[in-house]
Amino acid sequence: MLLLRRVALPLNRPFLAGCRKTRSFAVAQLTLRLTMVTTKLKWLNLYRWLKEYIILWTLLGSIYSLAGAVLFQPIFQWITKKEPSLLNSWLLTNSFVIISWLFHSFLSNFSFKQANRYLVKAHAPLSTFFCVNELRKVSVLAVIFVTVITGAFLNSHSFQIWVILAQLPIQVSLFNLKPWEQITLQRSALVGAKELLRGLLKVQLITAILATILVVTLWIVQGQSVSLAIIGSLASGVLGASLMSAGVALEGDSGRPFLVNSISLVSGTLAGLLCFAMPVSLLFCLYLYHRFEAVTLNRLRSIAPIDEDTLV
């Protein structure tokens, strides 16, 4: 309390002249003072952050999200048999990204403790670490749960929508990509980008395949007719979407959240629907993914400044 009085009271001396210097009064004054200072600094930080990034983020964000909305318009029309407005298409596209961000923000700090024998014995590559770190998060289970429950409402006329829904897990993981660039750089600067893409792909494949098995089981339990051909198309669509949504993860100003989410969603959806309609297109997606790995091999060097301690 002596410390409080020594710090708080001199700060407010003009106001305190003639006042009774009680304990609660000093605490209240100090709290008020600290709140004012903190608020001022927060606004100052926000203003400077906006000044620094507004052009980059607004411009690129507008381009990517509008491009996504334009590309999604015919897809939504094909699925719903109605022509949606550009605004509706834009809102739908962005709501998908926002939902992923909510999962990431509120649930990615909680984890499941799992056995570690596999990692310790395997001298695992970075991609496995990325994968295991993601799969231990509560957010992943929640995403699978929500995706499967939403997918259960689809019927035989709208099974193709599953290809879009199944991308929710990778959308959540994409928010972790930027900080992982620093880990990757420090661990394996020269081949790290490839490892990072593979890590993302592993997470997406595991979660999407699990979710697809669960949702198909639910459809069958509900009495919907799910033929082998449909299961084959779904598998092909989900694989194609996974490959392309992971493949472009270092595009979009090299993995910046929200920007890369839009790009990943659009390319994953296009590839997924193409593979759903023509499973042979999966080969083309595999080739493109391989090309993306090669093109982005050196992408991380010099673009990710190592300038703070972070836990991802």
Add this chain to the structure above:
Amino acid sequence: MKTLSFKNFKVARQSRLFFDLDTEQDRVSFEPGLHLLLAPNGLGKSTFLQACSGLLADTQGDLFFDGRTVTPASSVFYLSEYLTLPKFITGEEWASSYGEADLKWVNELRLNDVWKKYLGRMSQGERRKIMWLSAHFSKKSILFLDEPLDGLDLRAIDAARGLINAWKAEGRVVLLVAHQTGEIADLATQAWVIENQKWADWSSIFKTPFSGESASEVRTKLLGHYR
């Protein structure tokens, strides 16, 4: 003897040239042992280590070890001053992924209790100790350590001294950047200072061997050199 040498090695960041090194011209090479890199902030110590580790695309020229071109992925371990680590990976998993775990050093660094804990639940000092272990387990011949003593307590520093001695015995080249060098200065094989965008060894600048210098002499001489 296995040495780390340079040929037309140019270290730059954002168009600013920090170093221009060539072993034949400048006689700058690093033999096995502990090398302290001493310089004020902003002169490019961290940039130099990052360039040697292959992190910077702007780097030009070649780096050789034992007469062969250095491949960072196979022969270099880089420890950044900033620790970015995954939250839900345990210390054991992370350190063991670099190589075979030696529990003797886990014990020496007093990590037994947190060894199987997530990195996200460790203190900063404990995470730093995990990185010291990673460097040791990696068995890499070249270690670039940037401010590795930050956050370590006295017992951990004692264990770190043991690790440095073990690395010296194994013939590894250790380049270490630290501002508070008093704790490990006596282990140093050589100390280096910056002179005209090149590293120059202590004795060529101050005309006395580094091994004979006390901490206060090092401080006074460095302050005079960089004034």
